[in-house]
Structures are given as structure tokens and as C-alpha cells.
Amino acid sequence: MKKLKNALLLFFLVFTIYPTIAQQAQDSLSTTTIDTVLPVTVIDTIPKTNDTIPKTSEKIDLTKKNYILGGITVVGNETISEQSILIFSGLVNGQAIKIPGDKLSSAIKKLWNSKLFSNVDVYATKMDGNTIYLEIAVRELSKVGKVEIKGIKKSKIEELSKELEFQPGSMLTENLITTTKNQIADKYKEKGFLKTKVTISTKPDTSAVNTENALILIDKGEKIKIKEITFHDNSMLSDNKLKKAMKKTKEKKIQNIFKSSKYIDDVYEEDLLKVVEKYQENGFRDAIIVKDSLSFNDDNTINLDITVSEGQRYKFGEITFLGNTVFTDQQLQNILKIQPGVTYNGKFLNERVKGDGTPESQDITNTYLDNGYLFSRVDLVETGADDNVIDIEVRIVEDEPATINKVTVVGNDVTNDHVLYREIYTRPGDLFSRSDIIRSIRELGQLGYIDPENIVPDVQPNYTDKTTDIEYSVAEKGSSQVELQGGYGGGAFVGTLALSFNNFSIKNLFNIDEYKPVPRGDGQSISLRLQASRFSRTYSVSFSEPWWGGKRPKGFNFSVYSSSQYAFDFQSRDVDKDQRLDIIGATIGLSQRLKWPDDFFTLSTSLNFQRFVLNDFFLSTFGYNNGTSNNINFTANLGRNSAGPSPIYPRYGSQFNVIAEVTPPYSSFNDKEYINLPDEEKFEWLEYYKINFMGRWFTQIYKDLILMSNAEFGFLGAYNQDIGVSPFERFYVGGDGMATGQFDGRQVIALRGYPNSSLTSFAGGTVYNKISFELRYAITLKPSASIYALTFLEGGNSFDSFKEFKPFELKRSAGAGIRVFMPAFGLLGIDFGYGFDDIPGTDEISGWQTHFIIGQQF
Structure with a gap:
């Protein structure tokens, strides 16, 4: 009988409790969306949270869907105020809220997107009729405290610190740690440290709440150079020719002493494309890189193995033009400069049709653009490749020529608009012309007070009415120079005051409101100079107006x-x-x-x-x-x-x-x-x-x-x-080319590698000639300072009469130098030149000479 009672009790419990459990399970399954007060979500970037609801032991009925939010409390916050968290969530007391619904799911997403928390839970704590009370439980992310970097030189630590997002006060996330590791590793890999390892460890800061100090340890390893580049399966182009095609990926060899042999992945990938391009220039249109691999050597060098598939060599076949009415076939052929039968060169073909990227490019596309056809299109189609002969169709859609509707200039705060507009070659009503845009950029850059590196034309075509607007964005730069100096030399004090103002405005000379600090904006130049000492004094003033009358150049x-020069005993x-x-x-x-x-x-x-x-x-x-x-x-x-x-x-x-x-x-x-x-x-x-x-x-x-x-x-x-x-x-050749303290109108010609005027007789030359070659490389061309390095080869000489003139009897030199142009000071530079020939009147070659260059732009 007792066993029967127990069985009946179990049967009763199963049939009474099971429907409730099943219903709750079904409700739970039906509410696993972002529309629920349960802190669960389908967004992958948001961690799943607890589904504890309700939070109290009281039975809370959530069968209804619409509620009034009676109150919100926040728990778990340590450094972020409750008010801030509520503002982030967007929830306010008294608002209507649906459970499940968009407002609650949106509040949860906003809190996650703030990137301040590692966990967010929402609980229902109380029900009062249609009024519901919620609790937001958060766990704050730790913040970065002190950051210490070890493993590199102290001089490099400050530079690296400025580049990283890993800064004190940042939220400490796994993503931040991973990103920082990758950023540092990539930085040093670009410098050839391929085995760079970065570890970041953290520990709680006992002096600050929810803060962890970090140690970034960098192990660069040794710089790894490329020992050998080996090409496989190449028979038509030699290894040396292919290696030369790789402009920045070089072997560690004597002939590459002035070139970097470090391995940079992105640069290497670009150079692989140049290898393919080299094949295409030589007729191998189908050439590809089959595979490439990198292997390490015991001496901290690497080998690169590159396997190519050369394919067949092609030649140009018949070249036809379709769709052209503005230019004849012969005119386009003269631009294309490709004859049937010559070795196929895909790069050259593309440059003759699409352009080579230089302002002076002469090609079919730019020829159309220069004649107003902004909406034209030129396409290349290979129509046949039988017997390794490629026939080409140049398909042209000319459309209608475009006219310029409006031209504007932005970015000029000092320079008056008319000063810039008069230098612009694109005018409203004219046909569109790419060459005129390039010419306008050049003329604006030549003014001296507009930064030529930051002139950006924005062409805004309107296909509907076949017009275009052009907006030139410019950046002004300082162009005035002030020189105030004093010095002691030769037993006397020498004082100099010089003022040079480019982009001056003479019409506002008597307008006090325009003195900021001087009237500017009309493109004029004025300079004043005063120099005085015991031995001399000099006064000068000059003025120039590039558009006298304002209408024509x-x-x-x-x-x-x-000037006065006094005698000195x-x-x-x-x-x-x-x-x-x-x-x-x-x-x-x-x-x-x-x-x-x-x-x-x-x-x-x-x-x-x-x-x-x-x-x-x-x-x-x-x-x-x-x-x-x-x-x-x-x-x-x-x-x-x-x-x-x-x-x-x-x-x-x-x-x-x-x-x-x-x-x-x-x-x-x-x-x-x-x-x-x-x-x-x-x-x-x-x-x-x-x-x-x-x-x-x-x-x-x-x-x-x-x-x-x-x-x-x-x-x-x-x-x-x-x-x-x-x-x-007369002419005086040799030295830095700077004439100082001379009053006879002499023309001083620089020839580096020799002392000043050393290649000319005492009385001065009546004939001179000079040739030079200078290879320049820009280090920076910012408005605040333009800096470039140079190497040079030059030769020149002067002669006392035309009968003695021997144009090929040159004094030769070579060397290197650097130039710095700053608007406030003008051009400064230094050259180190070596003169290969003797100085007239001596039996010794000139040898090494140092020259300082000081010039001003007026």
C-alpha cells in the first residue's frame, strides 16, 4: 500500500509540474533574441550573458508584453557613474517598454558599443501591475595604467609610444593587446627584423581602481637580409634582368651596397608584379609567378625562390580603331606609336592608350580629355591571338564634349580670390581640358605663397547637361621673410635689418584694419634692407607687381x-x-x-x-x-x-x-x-x-x-x-656662387669643389661656360620646410678672351649636399665637393671643399 501511494504521488507530480516546466522551456526557446530582457543576443561581437530573470524569489509574471518602466538601478560599476551608464543605455523612467522589444535590445547594444564593459546583464527585479523595475549589472573593463616599454633604445621608446593606441587611460581589451602586438611587429619587420617578438603582460595597479599597468617587451632579434634570389624555369629572360626588375628587393651583395637588402613583405609582393611586368614588356603576355617561397639560413639571412611560367612570346598584329570621329585613325596611330609586327609590350600599350601617370603624358585618353571629351571612354580589346600575333581593337566612346560650368577656389584665407583666379587656365564656358588643369596647378604653385604640394583639383562632372564644375583646394604658406641680426667681425659690429613681404597689398597700405601684421593678399612683393657697420652702409628698397593694371600678366x-664703403687702415x-x-x-x-x-x-x-x-x-x-x-x-x-x-x-x-x-x-x-x-x-x-x-x-x-x-x-x-x-x-667662376662685398657688377658663377672665384684671373673673365648634372631626392616638401638631398657632377671654366675660349677644357668636380627651404629664412644649404683638377697658378688639385649656400626668395 505504501508503494502504491508513492507511485501515485510521483504520477501526480509528473502531470502537474511537467506542463509548467515544458511551457517555461518553450518560452525560454522563443525568447532567445535581442528583443528580450534576458541578456542574450545574436550579435557575435557581444558575449552571451546570464539569463537570470526574475532576480528575486517573488513570482513575477512576464506574460504581458507592454510595460511602464518604473525604475532602473545599476550594480557592478566602480569608476563609471550610474548616471553615465543610464545615459549610455538610453532608458528613462516612465517610458513605455515592450518585453521583448527593440528599446531594451538597443540599450544593451549601446552599452556594449561603449567599449567600457566586459559583461552586461539585465534583470527584472519587481513588478507592480503594468510597471516593471529593472537592474543593469555591469562589469567594467580594466583601464591601462602605466605603460613601460623595454627591449629597444630609449631614443626609440618615445617615438614608438606616440604611434601606439596602447595609452594610459585606454580600455584594456584583448583586441587592443593583439592590435598593439601586430603593430609593433609589423613596424620592425618593415625594417628587416623578420623575427620580431612582442609580449604584453599586465598586473593590477594597487594605487588605482580597476587599473592595470602594462609591460611591453620587444625582442627584435637580428636584422635579416636577403642572401639569394633564385629564379626557376626562366629561359627567355636571365636572372640578372629579372633581379633588376625588382626595384626594392635586392640581394646582399657588393653591387647593391647603396640599396637596401632587407625583406619587406608588401614591397616584395609589388616587386613580383614588376617581374611579370618585365616579361610583358618583352612580349610574354601570359607570364605568371607560379609559386614563391622563403627559407631561412643559419647566418640570419634568407633565400627567395621564385618559379615562373614564361609562356609564349607574342607580337602585335593588326591595330584598329572603332568609334572615333573626332580624330582620324592616322592621328590616333601617331599617338599610339605601335606598328604591327613588333614585340608585344603590354605596359607600353597601356601607357600609350591610358597614360603613364605623369603630367606630360601624351596618350589617346588624355588627348580626348584635353579636347573637352570628359565623358569619353577608351578601351583595349584583344580580338585575336593566332600564331602568337595579338590583334588589338581600340574601342572609343566619344560622347559629347563637356564645358566648364563653374570654377571655385577654397582654402585661401589671406590671398584675395582674384589673385588666384587670374592664374587659373580653366574658365567657365570653356571646353574641359586636363592640360589646363595641370597648367593651373603649376601656375598656382609658382606664386610662392601657395603650397604646390597641396593643390587639389576636384572635377565634378554633370553627365545630364554635359558640364562640369571644378574646385581647386589650396593651402597657403608663409612667404614673408624677416632678417634681424647683428655680429662682430673684423673689429666692428655689423647690423642688418631686412624685411621681405611676398603677397603684399599696396592698395591697403593706409588701411590700418588690414595690418595683420602687414596688408596682404594682392600678390605684390616689397623688400627693404638696411645694413650698417664701421666700414660701410647700404640701403635698398624694391617693389614688384606681377599684374600691372590687374587685367593682364x-x-x-x-x-x-x-651704398657707401669707407677706407680702412x-x-x-x-x-x-x-x-x-x-x-x-x-x-x-x-x-x-x-x-x-x-x-x-x-x-x-x-x-x-x-x-x-x-x-x-x-x-x-x-x-x-x-x-x-x-x-x-x-x-x-x-x-x-x-x-x-x-x-x-x-x-x-x-x-x-x-x-x-x-x-x-x-x-x-x-x-x-x-x-x-x-x-x-x-x-x-x-x-x-x-x-x-x-x-x-x-x-x-x-x-x-x-x-x-x-x-x-x-x-x-x-x-x-x-x-x-x-x-x-665680368665673370668669376668657382665656389659657392655668392657675391659679397663686391661693387663692380661682377657675375659670380658657382662651381663646387673649388675656392670662390679661383678659376678666374684677377681681372675677371670675359667668357665662361658650365655644365652640371644634379640628382635630387626630396626628403620632405612640407610648407614649413622643404628639404632635399643631392649629388652632383659639374664642370666649367672662364677665359680672359674669346680667342682663348676652349669649351671642352673644363674644371671638373663631384660631390653631395643638402638644401633646406623655409619661408621665413629662404634657401639654406651645404655642399661637399671634390675638385678633380688643379687651381690655376698651382700644381695641386683642388680636392675637397665645403660650401655654404644662403639664398633668399623675393
């Missing part, structure tokens, strides 16, 4: 100066101001941009006057101590300047000038017997003619690696052989 400039060290050389001078000039032969040409003319007055003052160039000499000359300069985009660091184009300077032939107007006259009468009115040629060409070798080629020639002649060549305006 006609420049106007003038300058006046006055080297024994008594006294200065006698009664013995002096006084010089006054003035220049007025006009310039005009030309439209023929093209609009890169400029014609500049100037009228110049100098008056030299000697009062018992000895100067070897003059040949007399008392008297007056006058120099009135007219100068014409025909120049062409297409170099750009920056005047400080041109990457392309050229500059050349042909300069003629002439004085009136005074001796032809009188009957004086000049051959017997003393120098003070013979040179009372200077007469001569002078011709200069200077040319520079800039060639982009690779990105910021630029080759500058330079050629110069100068000749000074006389009208009257009885007078002879003027002792003024």
Missing part, C-alpha cells in the same frame, strides 16, 4: 639702392669716412607673358643705372682712386619656364633664359682718342655688351627622384677695342 618692378685699424666709394643705383623693369611660340615664354626688359663716385678710395677693379663712373644699360631677357609644379622642387619641365645687356656706344659719338686716355676718363661712361644663356631641364626618374641638367654660357664684349673690355660686369 604684365609685370612692373623697380628698385633703388645706395689695416695697421692702425682706423676708418676714414672721407676716403669712400659711393654707389647709387636704380632699376625699372617691365615684363610680359607671351603667347608665341607658346604661353610659357616671358619677355622682361629693364633700364638700369649705377653711379660710382671714388673719393681717394682704392679699388683694384677701377684702376684709379678719384673719379666717377656711370653705367646705364638696357637688359632684355627672353625666358621660358615650364618647370613645375613647385619652384623650390620642380619635377618636370625646363627653364631657360637668353639675356642681353647693352650700354650705349658712347665712343661712337665723340672724337676722343681713347687709347691714350687715363682710366678715370676712359671709364667715365661704361660701354659694353653682354650675353648670357642659362638652361635647366628637370627629368623625373622615379617619384621624388629628379635629375636636373644645367648648361650655361656667358660672353662680355667691347664696342671699341681702344677702350677694351669693361673692367665691370
Whole structure:
């Protein structure tokens, strides 16, 4: 009987409790979504949380769906206030809430997305009719306290610390630790430390709540170089040719002493593409890298093994043009420059059709863009490859030409709009032209107060009406220079005050409100200079306006100066101001941009006057101590300047000038017997003619690696052989090219590797020539400072007469240097040059010379 009672009790419990349990299980399964007050979610990035609901022992009925939120409490928070957590959640007392529903799931997601917590749970703590009370239980993430880095030099720790996101106060997450490890490892792998290991350990900071101090230990290992690069299955192109194609992945060998042999994965992948490109340039269109592998050697070097599949060599077959109506087949063929039968070169084909990425690229696509066809499209299609001969179709969709609707400039806070607009070649109503955009960038960059590296054109096409807007974004840079210095030398104090303002505004000279600190914005230049000492004083002022009248590019400039040099007794060290050389001078000039032969040409003319007055003052160039000499000359300069985009660091184009300077032939107007006259009468009115040629060409070798080629020639002649060549305006070759303390109008020509003026006779040369090659590499081209390094080869010489002129008898030199241009100080530099030839008058070669370069931009 007792057993029967127990069985009936068990049966009763099963049938009464099981439906309740089953229903709860079913409810539990039906509520495992983000719409529940249970802190569970389907979002993978959010950890699953406890599903403890209700929290109290009281029975809470959650069969209803709509509730009023009666109250929210927060537990588990240590450093983050309850109010902040409630603000993060977005929940407020009194709001209607559905369980399950979007508002609660959204609150949970917001708390997770704040990245402040490692766990979030939500509990129902009380029910009062339709009113529900919730509790948010959180566990805060630890914060990073002190961060210590070990394993690298102290000088590198500060630099690395600034780069990392692992900073004191950051939330300490596994993702932060992993990201930091990878970032450090990748940084050192790029420097050749392929086996870099990074460990990060943390421990609680007993002095701060919920904070852990971290130790980052870096084991760089040894720098690993590439010992050998081996190619497999290549028969048509040699190993050496393929290795040369890899521009930055080099073996550790003597011939690569100036190139890095470290392994960088991303660079290596790029160089593998260059290997394939090299094959395609030689007709192997189907060439591929089959596989590549890396193996370590015992001496901390690696070997790279690269297996290629060369495929067959192809030739160009028939090339046809489809869809072209603007240009004839022959015109497009002249641009393409590919004839049937030549070895297939995929790179060259693409460059002739799509462009090579340079501003001067001459290709089919850019030819259409230069003629307004902004919406044109040019595609290459291979139509056949029988017998290793590839037929090409150049398919062209010309569409309609686009006109320019609107042109705007942004970013100029100082420079007035009209100053920039007048330099822009894209005008509303004109046909779109890519070349005009490139030219506009160059002209803006040549101004001197616009950063040429940060001129960004934004072309905004409107296909519907076949128009486009163009917006030029510019960044202004400092262009004014202030020089205030004093020094003691030669027994005297020398003081200098010089002010040079580029982008000046003369019209606001008397407008006090525009002095910030001086009136600016109209593109004019003005400079003032005062220098004084016991021995001399000099005053000068100059002004230039590049757009005289404001409508056309006609420049106007003038300058006046006055200088006095006093006699100095080297024994008594006294200065006698009664013995002096006084010089006054003035220049007025006009310039005009030309439209023929093209609009890169400029014609500049100037009228110049100098008056030299000697009062018992000895100067070897003059040949007399008392008297007056006058120099009135007219100068014409025909120049062409297409170099750009920056005047400080041109990457392309050229500059050349042909300069003629002439004085009136005074001796032809009188009957004086000049051959017997003393120098003070013979040179009372200077007469001569002078011709200069200077040319520079800039060639982009690779990105910021630029080759500058330079050629110069100068000749000074006389009208009257009885007078002879003027002792003024002569050529002095050698040294840094800086003329200081000279008053005879001499032209100083730099030739590094030799002392200043050492390649010219005491009286000065009447003929000179010079050639030079300079390989430049830009280190930084920021507005605050442009810095580039250079190496050079050059040769030059001067001669006393044209009869002695031997153009190939050059004094040669080579060396290296660096240039720094800062707007406030101008151009600064230093060169180390080695002269290979002897200095005239000595039997020893010049050898190593150091030259300091100081120049100013006005």
C-alpha cells in the first residue's frame, strides 16, 4: 500500500509540474533574441550573458508584453557613474517598454558599443501591475595604467609610444593587446627584423581602481637580409634582368651596397608584379609567378625562390580603331606609336592608350580629355591571338564634349580670390581640358605663397547637361621673410635689418584694419634692407607687381639702392669716412607673358643705372682712386619656364633664359682718342655688351627622384677695342656662387669643389661656360620646410678672351649636399665637393671643399 501511494504521488507530480516546466522551456526557446530582457543576443561581437530573470524569489509574471518602466538601478560599476551608464543605455523612467522589444535590445547594444564593459546583464527585479523595475549589472573593463616599454633604445621608446593606441587611460581589451602586438611587429619587420617578438603582460595597479599597468617587451632579434634570389624555369629572360626588375628587393651583395637588402613583405609582393611586368614588356603576355617561397639560413639571412611560367612570346598584329570621329585613325596611330609586327609590350600599350601617370603624358585618353571629351571612354580589346600575333581593337566612346560650368577656389584665407583666379587656365564656358588643369596647378604653385604640394583639383562632372564644375583646394604658406641680426667681425659690429613681404597689398597700405601684421593678399612683393657697420652702409628698397593694371600678366618692378664703403687702415685699424666709394643705383623693369611660340615664354626688359663716385678710395677693379663712373644699360631677357609644379622642387619641365645687356656706344659719338686716355676718363661712361644663356631641364626618374641638367654660357664684349673690355660686369667662376662685398657688377658663377672665384684671373673673365648634372631626392616638401638631398657632377671654366675660349677644357668636380627651404629664412644649404683638377697658378688639385649656400626668395 505504501508503494502504491508513492507511485501515485510521483504520477501526480509528473502531470502537474511537467506542463509548467515544458511551457517555461518553450518560452525560454522563443525568447532567445535581442528583443528580450534576458541578456542574450545574436550579435557575435557581444558575449552571451546570464539569463537570470526574475532576480528575486517573488513570482513575477512576464506574460504581458507592454510595460511602464518604473525604475532602473545599476550594480557592478566602480569608476563609471550610474548616471553615465543610464545615459549610455538610453532608458528613462516612465517610458513605455515592450518585453521583448527593440528599446531594451538597443540599450544593451549601446552599452556594449561603449567599449567600457566586459559583461552586461539585465534583470527584472519587481513588478507592480503594468510597471516593471529593472537592474543593469555591469562589469567594467580594466583601464591601462602605466605603460613601460623595454627591449629597444630609449631614443626609440618615445617615438614608438606616440604611434601606439596602447595609452594610459585606454580600455584594456584583448583586441587592443593583439592590435598593439601586430603593430609593433609589423613596424620592425618593415625594417628587416623578420623575427620580431612582442609580449604584453599586465598586473593590477594597487594605487588605482580597476587599473592595470602594462609591460611591453620587444625582442627584435637580428636584422635579416636577403642572401639569394633564385629564379626557376626562366629561359627567355636571365636572372640578372629579372633581379633588376625588382626595384626594392635586392640581394646582399657588393653591387647593391647603396640599396637596401632587407625583406619587406608588401614591397616584395609589388616587386613580383614588376617581374611579370618585365616579361610583358618583352612580349610574354601570359607570364605568371607560379609559386614563391622563403627559407631561412643559419647566418640570419634568407633565400627567395621564385618559379615562373614564361609562356609564349607574342607580337602585335593588326591595330584598329572603332568609334572615333573626332580624330582620324592616322592621328590616333601617331599617338599610339605601335606598328604591327613588333614585340608585344603590354605596359607600353597601356601607357600609350591610358597614360603613364605623369603630367606630360601624351596618350589617346588624355588627348580626348584635353579636347573637352570628359565623358569619353577608351578601351583595349584583344580580338585575336593566332600564331602568337595579338590583334588589338581600340574601342572609343566619344560622347559629347563637356564645358566648364563653374570654377571655385577654397582654402585661401589671406590671398584675395582674384589673385588666384587670374592664374587659373580653366574658365567657365570653356571646353574641359586636363592640360589646363595641370597648367593651373603649376601656375598656382609658382606664386610662392601657395603650397604646390597641396593643390587639389576636384572635377565634378554633370553627365545630364554635359558640364562640369571644378574646385581647386589650396593651402597657403608663409612667404614673408624677416632678417634681424647683428655680429662682430673684423673689429666692428655689423647690423642688418631686412624685411621681405611676398603677397603684399599696396592698395591697403593706409588701411590700418588690414595690418595683420602687414596688408596682404594682392600678390605684390616689397623688400627693404638696411645694413650698417664701421666700414660701410647700404640701403635698398624694391617693389614688384606681377599684374600691372590687374587685367593682364604684365609685370612692373623697380628698385633703388645706395651704398657707401669707407677706407680702412689695416695697421692702425682706423676708418676714414672721407676716403669712400659711393654707389647709387636704380632699376625699372617691365615684363610680359607671351603667347608665341607658346604661353610659357616671358619677355622682361629693364633700364638700369649705377653711379660710382671714388673719393681717394682704392679699388683694384677701377684702376684709379678719384673719379666717377656711370653705367646705364638696357637688359632684355627672353625666358621660358615650364618647370613645375613647385619652384623650390620642380619635377618636370625646363627653364631657360637668353639675356642681353647693352650700354650705349658712347665712343661712337665723340672724337676722343681713347687709347691714350687715363682710366678715370676712359671709364667715365661704361660701354659694353653682354650675353648670357642659362638652361635647366628637370627629368623625373622615379617619384621624388629628379635629375636636373644645367648648361650655361656667358660672353662680355667691347664696342671699341681702344677702350677694351669693361673692367665691370665680368665673370668669376668657382665656389659657392655668392657675391659679397663686391661693387663692380661682377657675375659670380658657382662651381663646387673649388675656392670662390679661383678659376678666374684677377681681372675677371670675359667668357665662361658650365655644365652640371644634379640628382635630387626630396626628403620632405612640407610648407614649413622643404628639404632635399643631392649629388652632383659639374664642370666649367672662364677665359680672359674669346680667342682663348676652349669649351671642352673644363674644371671638373663631384660631390653631395643638402638644401633646406623655409619661408621665413629662404634657401639654406651645404655642399661637399671634390675638385678633380688643379687651381690655376698651382700644381695641386683642388680636392675637397665645403660650401655654404644662403639664398633668399623675393
